Amino acid sequence: AQSVTQPDIHITVSEGASLELRCNYSYGATPYLFWYVQSPGQGLQLLLKYFSGDTLVQGIKGFEAEFKRSQSSFNLRKPSVHWSDAAEYFCAVGGAGANNLFFGTGTRLTVIP
Amino acid sequence: GAGVSQSPSNKVTEKGKDVELRCDPISGHTALYWYRQSLGQGLEFLIYFQGNSAPDKSGLPSDRFSAERTGGSVSTLTIQRTQQEDSAVYLCASSLKGSGSYEQYFGPGTRLTVT
Numbered sequence: 001a002q003s004v005t006q007p008d009i010h011i012t013v014s015e016g017a018s019l020e021l022r023c024n025y026s027y028g029a030t031p032y033l034f035w036y037v038q039s040p041g042q043g044l045q046l047l048l049k050y051f052s053g054d055t056l057v058q059g060i061k062g063f064e065a066e067f068k069r070s071q072s073s074f075n076l077r078k079p080s081v082h083w084s085d086a087a088e089y090f091c092a093v094g095g096a097g098a099n100n101l102f103f104g105t106g107t108r109l110t111v112i113p
Numbered sequence: 114g115a116g117v118s119q120s121p122s123n124k125v126t127e128k129g130k131d132v133e134l135r136c137d138p139i140s141g142h143t144a145l146y147w148y149r150q151s152l153g154q155g156l157e158f159l160i161y162f163q164g165n166s167a168p169d170k171s172g173l174p175s176d177r178f179s180a181e182r183t184g185g186s187v188s189t190l191t192i193q194r195t196q197q198e199d200s201a202v203y204l205c206a207s208s209l210k211g212s213g214s215y216e217q218y219f220g221p222g223t224r225l226t227v228t
Contacts, residue, residue, distance in 0.1 A: 043219035103155035
């Protein structure tokens with residue numbers, strides 16, 4: 001069955017500190033992996049995506065993610081967090097023949113001064 | 114250009130009433146998706162439209178839910194005889210094509226509250 005697990009419901013980091021958000025997936029075919037960010041009252045914005053090739057992908061706003069097939073993981077990282085990064089982050093998996101994405105339950109990021 | 118728009122942004126309705134939620138996708142996008150986001154939950158897929166093909170309704174939770182897409186553009190999600198458990202944010206997304214390799218662009222959502 002297809003599923004995405006984001007084990008951290010809420011993470012608090014200090015501004016300027018590094019960040020890693022965890023994502024594990026289960027998918028029966030070659031996965032396409034996505035990270036979306038949702039600010040309060042806003043829709044979801046795509047941060048980055050992985051389809052194939054280099055397993056380290058760069059996204060917008062200084063985010064990157066690494067695909068590890070052996071661990072079924074696609075963790076999101078940022079070396080230095082800004083206060084404006086406070087939001088909800090969703091990991092999602094899909095595939096070439098899939099009609100929809102499967103989303104995790106999200107990780108809420110709080111940034112403290 | 115304009116993104117995905119949804120209306121209304123908020124809707125409060127009484128239990129048992131019917132509601133209609135509207136989605137205007139990005140012009141030229143052939144694929145349209147509806148998702149539901151309940152408190153503390155991820156996004157739950159509801160229905161998918163691709164061009165003139167029959168929609169994928171596999172995510173609709175009950176026969177009280179239906180959706181249509183007119184002229185390959187605007188879509189309306191209808192919930193009949195609303196229940197309190199229908200309270201959620203309903204998100205619409207569109208993509209250039211229906212393949213999983215195309216980015217889905219999301220609207221701001223409609224927050225539905227059933228009292």
